[in-house]
Amino acid sequence: xxxxxxxxxxxxxxxxxxxxxxxxxxxxxxxxxxxxxxxxxxxxxxxxxxxxxxxxxxxxxxxxxxxxxxxxxxxxxxxxxxxxxxxxxxxxxxxxxxxxxxxxxxxxxxxxxxxxxxxxxxxxxxxxxxxxxxxxxxxxxxxxxxxxxxxxxxxxxxxxxxxxxxxxxxxxxxxxxxxxxxxxxxxxxxxxxxxxxxxxxxxxxxxxxxxxxxxxxxxxxxxxxxxxxxxxxxxxxxxxxxxxxxxxxxxxxxxxxxxxxxxxxxxxxxxxxxxxxxxxxxxxxxxxxxxxxxxxxxxxxxxxxxxxxxxxxx
Amino acid sequence: xxxxxxxxxxxxxxxxxxxxxxxxxxxxxxxxxxxxxxxxxxxxxxxxxxxxxxxxxxxxxxxxxxxxxxxxxxxxxxxxxxxxxxxxxxxxxxxxxxxxxxxxxxxxxxxxxxxxxxxxxxxxxxxxxxxxxxxxxxxxxxxxxxxxxxxxxxxxxxxxxxxxxxxxxxxxxxxxxxxxxxxxxxxxxxxxxxxxxxxxxxxxxxxxxxxxxxxxxxxxxxxxxxxxxxxxxxxxxxxxxxxxxxxxxxxxxxxxxxxxxxxxxxxxxxxxxxxxxxxxxxxxxxxxxxxxxxxxxxxxxxxxxxxxxxxxxx
Numbered sequence: 001x002x003x004x005x006x007x008x009x010x011x012x013x014x015x016x017x018x019x020x021x022x023x024x025x026x027x028x029x030x031x032x033x034x035x036x037x038x039x040x041x042x043x044x045x046x047x048x049x050x051x052x053x054x055x056x057x058x059x060x061x062x063x064x065x066x067x068x069x070x071x072x073x074x075x076x077x078x079x080x081x082x083x084x085x086x087x088x089x090x091x092x093x094x095x096x097x098x099x100x101x102x103x104x105x106x107x108x109x110x111x112x113x114x115x116x117x118x119x120x121x122x123x124x125x126x127x128x129x130x131x132x133x134x135x136x137x138x139x140x141x142x143x144x145x146x147x148x149x150x151x152x153x154x155x156x157x158x159x160x161x162x163x164x165x166x167x168x169x170x171x172x173x174x175x176x177x178x179x180x181x182x183x184x185x186x187x188x189x190x191x192x193x194x195x196x197x198x199x200x201x202x203x204x205x206x207x208x209x210x211x212x213x214x215x216x217x218x219x220x221x222x223x224x225x226x227x228x229x230x231x232x233x234x235x236x237x238x239x240x241x242x243x244x245x246x247x248x249x250x251x252x253x254x255x256x257x258x259x260x261x262x263x264x265x266x267x268x269x270x271x272x273x274x275x276x277x278x279x280x281x282x283x284x285x286x287x288x289x290x291x292x293x294x295x296x297x298x299x300x301x302x303x304x305x306x307x308x309x310x311x312x313x314x
Numbered sequence: 315x316x317x318x319x320x321x322x323x324x325x326x327x328x329x330x331x332x333x334x335x336x337x338x339x340x341x342x343x344x345x346x347x348x349x350x351x352x353x354x355x356x357x358x359x360x361x362x363x364x365x366x367x368x369x370x371x372x373x374x375x376x377x378x379x380x381x382x383x384x385x386x387x388x389x390x391x392x393x394x395x396x397x398x399x400x401x402x403x404x405x406x407x408x409x410x411x412x413x414x415x416x417x418x419x420x421x422x423x424x425x426x427x428x429x430x431x432x433x434x435x436x437x438x439x440x441x442x443x444x445x446x447x448x449x450x451x452x453x454x455x456x457x458x459x460x461x462x463x464x465x466x467x468x469x470x471x472x473x474x475x476x477x478x479x480x481x482x483x484x485x486x487x488x489x490x491x492x493x494x495x496x497x498x499x500x501x502x503x504x505x506x507x508x509x510x511x512x513x514x515x516x517x518x519x520x521x522x523x524x525x526x527x528x529x530x531x532x533x534x535x536x537x538x539x540x541x542x543x544x545x546x547x548x549x550x551x552x553x554x555x556x557x558x559x560x561x562x563x564x565x566x567x568x569x570x571x572x573x574x575x576x577x578x579x580x581x582x583x584x585x586x587x588x589x590x591x592x593x594x595x596x597x598x599x600x601x602x603x604x605x606x607x608x609x610x611x612x613x614x615x616x617x618x619x620x621x622x623x624x625x626x627x628x
Contacts, residue, residue: 007348010336012437013427019349022324032346033354034321035333035420035441040347042485043357074486075493102429106349109489113327115416115445117516117577119489120496123326127349131429157476160469160508161487170484171356172388173475175423175433179389182434194474194508202431263431 005029018095019129020088025095031129036115038122039108043169046070047106049262050089051133053294055099056303060086062225063262067105070166075119076107078126086304092130093306100133102263135264136204141187145270145282148201148257149186150248151177156191156199156220164222174202185274188259190251193220198246203263208246209256209285218243226260226293233292239285256283258290266290319343332409333443334402339409345443350429352436353422357483360384361420363576364403365447367608369413370617374400376539377576381419384480389433390421392440400618406444407620414447416577449578450518455501459584459596462515462571463500464562465491470505470513470534478536488516499588502573504565507534512560517577522560523570523599532557540574540607547606553599570597572604580604 005014007029019031039045048067050060064082071078080088085105093101110122137146154177157170173191181189190201199220200206205227208215214234216227234241251257257269257277266289268282282290296302319328321343333345353359362381364374378396385392392399399419407415424436451460468491471484487505495503504515513534514520519541522529528548530541548555565571571583571591580603582596596604610616 010348012348012425014348014350014425015427015429021349028350029348031349033349034324034326034328034343035335035345035347035443036328036342036445040354040359040422041361041418041483042489043483044485044489045354047355074490104355108354111326111328113329115329115448117448117450118496119493129349131350134429134431136431155472155474157471157484158469158508161471161475162484162490166486168486169355169357170471170476170486171358172480172482172484175356175358176388176476179433182432194472 015131016096016098017129017131018092019127020092021125021127025091028129028131031127033108033125033127034111036111037108037125038110038119039106039125042109044074044109044119045106045169046074046076046167047104047169048167049102049104051262052093052098052101052103052130052306053133053297055308056297056305057090057103058297059225059229059302060089060304062228066167066225071107073163073166076109077124078107080126088128090304090306092128094308096130097308098130098132101130102133103130104128135267136188136259136261137264137267142264142267145268145277146259147185147187147271148259148269149181149184149189149273150198150251151180151189151191154180154191155194158194159220164220167222171202178202192248198248198251201259204259204261204267207258207260208250208254209258209283210250210254212239212285214239214241215246215250216241216243217246219245224260224262226262226265229293229296230260230266230289233289233296254278256286258286266293329445330410330412331443331445332406333441334406335439335441339405342443342445345441347422347439347441348425350425351422351439352424352433353420353439356423358388358423358433359420359483360388360390360481361418361483362481363416363418365576366407366412366415366417366444366620367447367611369622370611370619371404371417372611373539373543373616374403374618376542380481380539385421387477387480390423391438392421394440402442404618404620406442408622410444411622412444412446415444416447417444418442449581450502450573450575451578451581456578456581459582459591460573461499461501461585462573462583463495463498463503463587464512464565465494465503465505468494468505469508472508473534478534481536485516492516506562512562512565515573518573518575521572521574522564522568523572523597524564524568526553526599528553528555529560529564530555530557531560533559538574538576540576540579543607543610544574544580544603547603547610568592570600572600580607
């Protein structure tokens with residue numbers, strides 16, 4: 001990944017990209033929010049992410065629709081039509097020149113001019129940015145499968161506390177589990193719900209393949225758009241999907257395991273808690289869905305081309 | 315509260331104050347973190363806050379010690395000695411010219427130059443700032459008592475997910491409850507733990523006075539330094555304090571209720587869910603602790619004077 005952008009204010013290196021905030025397109029290193037923004041100080045913020053592959057956005061309308069639902073639930077306001085929002089995201093990518101990009105839209109509660117503790121006094125702040133496409137799994141892991149650990153002693157924040165359908169940045173449970181997992185030799189982790197079911201990992205949903213059927217957790221997890229895409233692709237091939245409570249034993253008994261994320265798509269898991277999954281190779285169902293997932297990126301019904309004109313900024 | 319500082323980058327109004335980041339003291343409006351900082355994007359950050367009253371910090375060493383414990387638990391690194399950290403906070407206040415200030419120190423996971431998802435790749439970022447002193451209760455509420463509601467349908471993020479002794483910004487449960495409380499006529503709210511005990515409110519602990527004794531929740535809440543100060547003041551007057559599971563019924567049966575926070579100290583609650591607490595006036599125990607709390611701010615053992623030299627910056 002190229003690092004092109006050196007911050008004028010801090011001298012730090014930033015990935016290549018472009019951003020939008022306060023009504024302007026700016027360099028990524030200049031996209032900064034106040035330390036008084038409640039988006040930082042109370043994680044009072046929602047977001048969505050979408051990716052661009054080979055110059056085309058994938059399922060952008062689904063991501064914008066989910067962003068709208070999250071905003072409404074948190075009583076946050078973005079004064080842009082869906083068309084204007086889409087144009088801003090496309091323009092970020094066009095200005096970045098990136099053919100493969102990870103694109104994020106977010107809205108913070110914002111700053112209150114008096115630092116009032118009443119969230120209704122803050123001025124909501126919309127930000128969008130495009131950076132080089134990144135994946136939960138690196139190239140080797142996509143080819144050979146990831147090493148996943150189930151971390152037992154950190155539990156996913158329950159829906160009674162934070163609605164997981166509001167896409168949120170409350171990740172300390174996931175970050176803590178990830179650091180514990182690294183200590184134990186994991187490449188990534190999944191954690192459980194407070195009532196002992198498998199939940200999700202840092203930024204991804206998890207699927208089990210067993211006897212030709214797909215299984216994935218339903219409660220207490222984000223209903224990811226890549227997860228939905230797997231449902232849609234499975235339906236096309238008459239493969240049953242059961243979204244329901246999942247035990248750790250189901251993971252242990254799996255023929256195949258894969259994880260799904262906008263950051264990486266369909267990614268094979270070939271070791272669980274240090275032991276091989278199935279024969280320890282990415283399985284046929286995972287490979288079939290992987291191929292179908294990336295082929296779907298050329299489908300005009302699910303994708304939107306960016307009109308690059310060789311302009312490259314930031 | 316005076317608004318003096320208009321942001322050069324965004325044209326927004328900021329409170330008067332001063333900040334420190336990247337090794338420099340800067341205007342508050344210029345204190346900004348990258349939108350790529352995991353402190354924003356994963357709320358992967360810890361902090362502490364302390365206040366200055368009549369030109370003196372209150373229990374600063376306790377706040378710095380807690381900040382160190384939070385940093386260690388999250389594997390975040392601030393390359394400053396306690397003395398250097400103290401000097402930076404004092405200098406923020408001195409530069410602000412504020413005699414009454416709210417002072418925050420925080421450390422984010424930071425930005426990874428490649429936007430890597432591995433938290434170990436990020437460059438941790440320390441920030442400190444001083445703003446005008448703010449309180450959970452306004453002047454009228456301090457005099458007459460606050461109207462508190464118990465919100466039942468949002469539960470505090472449990473310790474199994476996020477250790478509440480790591481001071482953290484995972485506040486969507488509290489913000490959601492606060493917005494629901496405002497709808498119902500509340501001035502502030504408390505929420506419960508996932509196992510139905512009273513937990514805490516947005517930035518404060520809660521106390522019940524009953525039969526001359528003090529009661530406060532113990533599990534699933536931040537052990538606030540103002541809460542500890544109330545324990546210390548109660549010990550001086552031979553008043554028993556019981557830190558244990560608290561039911562909503564205990565709140566309903568209270569002789570007096572008060573809340574505690576670095577942002578406001580000891581603050582009376584005179585209405586609970588719309589009904590008067592006791593006789594509906596701040597009670598004698600609350601008033602006694604209120605007075606003792608503010609008198610303690612002159613105690614050299616618990617306070618540190620700022621050496622102002624009439625310098626006042628933005």
